Amino acid sequence: MKAFIISDSHGWEQELKKVIDRHRKDVDILIHCGDSELHKEHNALRGVNTVKGNCDFGDDFPNDITEEVKGVKIYVTHGHLYNVKMTHVPLSYRAEEKGANIACFGHSHVAGAFVENGVVYINPGSIRLPRNRVEKTYCICDYNDTIAIVTFYDIDGNVIEDMVYRFELK
Template structure:
């Protein structure tokens, strides 16, 4: 199963649309905030995909939750924008929140800096920001062999 992870599209729904087109095998799309309207503008073009979202600090007036949990194929994913956990300055709060929830995967955005790592039994993915010429997004592949997280940079060939 492939899960696409986006954050901080900040009005660039065209890049979101193109990224979704380039990943037809993905079943689930998670947007980590600062792009609620972008998701709304493309989601109906992809009716077979499940869309999950949280609000970011720039999603003014949003009623989306600040964080959510999702379980698929026995894997618990904790996802949030990250501003509530002060991720630009530290990772202690967000790591503690993921540990408290017994998550296997932690997803967050807000920093606009892509990150894909594994730490103390936790897969951590920040897809960066899709907006701009150096935009990026992430994906999670859940297979019988395990979990793989990765970053895709705009204009990079897609697997």
């Protein structure tokens, strides 16, 4: 199962569409972790599973979603409701409650991935306003029963070599 994960595009339209279209045919699911600042019907978000961030106004998007793709359960939220800038504990409780294999979130604009209690946690960073790195980032997670590989890319589609995470599962 391959998941494309992006977050915190903060109003960028053409840039967001270009990045998503680059990978659209190569993945099983497209995910935006919130703060798109676009409407649900926007062309850039066509076919993208999108949640509401703290900078998204209106009722276009849900606060969280859970999707199952090829037997892999993916939980998606923006993270502001779980205080992810301070701790991952509330998010981990929610992900475990949902039975997630993967938990995707944004909000902090800090790209990274880690495993806790068998759940792969992924923050794709931001394609507009990254923090802790200069690269504007998004990622793809390639997940099967025994391994998860999370590969981060810059906005131009180049692999960020020191941000390829390989997690042994089970």
